Amino acid sequence: MLIHEMTKDECRIALESVSIGTMACARDGQPYVVPTYFSYDGNHIYGVSMLGQKIEWMRANPLVCLQIWDRKNHYQWLSVVVSGRYEELISSREFESERVHAHALLQKRAMWWQPGLVATEHRAGLMPIYYRMHIVGITGRRAMPDKVEAAALVTE
């Protein structure tokens, strides 16, 4: 397996092609990470969620990290890590156009809203919270099979 650093453009293309990642936030030095559906418009990362630990922690400390992992097989995958800042698109006139934009982006994926918004025992009746992530840094790594591994994959 050969692992290479990805360029910023390669990272952005990967972010546009994937809609599931893991979002990490932190409070008092303790990180917390959960799976998250998102959409990337080339500038910001958008998401939606019900109120819960993730939103509460991101409100308290807006420094966040999103990671995607697109894995074809053991030898062929890419991982992109995005660090940035959480901003809530609160339900006000100021953020109205951004909320519409976020909704339009997110609904391109069928059933995008379900994992984040479906009611559980603890959050029935709450309103969805839209947010965006301002990107501060992006890094990525891509793994590819070496010649021997590639030959083994072909014959599998």
Next chain:
Amino acid sequence: MLIHEMTKDECRIALESVSIGTMACARDGQPYVVPTYFSYDGNHIYGVSMLGQKIEWMRANPLVCLQIWDRKNHYQWLSVVVSGRYEELISSREFESERVHAHALLQKRAMWWQPGLVATEHRAGLMPIYYRMHIVGITGRRAMPDKVEAAALVTE
């Protein structure tokens, strides 16, 4: 889709059946999250890695969070989040038996070492670092299809 909280025992069974997760650490309030291979022996979570940002940050702040996501389809998945404390199994007599234990656990998976240890441009020649995570808290959620969704899955 119906989402339920998992019991601690259900979370532990899930951790034993999965070997890939995402590990989050944090420094100065900034979280960082990367994919990680691990093994769980019922008490601790074990991993191995080359020196890099993850190890450097976990050394500086041992509070970490591991998340696994076992996804069969859109309606059927489970997510387990483990918070805990990083401990490095340094290459000394004190940790020798723990290092042997970690190695034995991790090598149960074929090619377990590759993503963490394969050399890249920036880390050739470094020694592998074994570590364990002391578990402080475990929570999990399991999604299942409702009757309509289950029927749709059968006919797909």
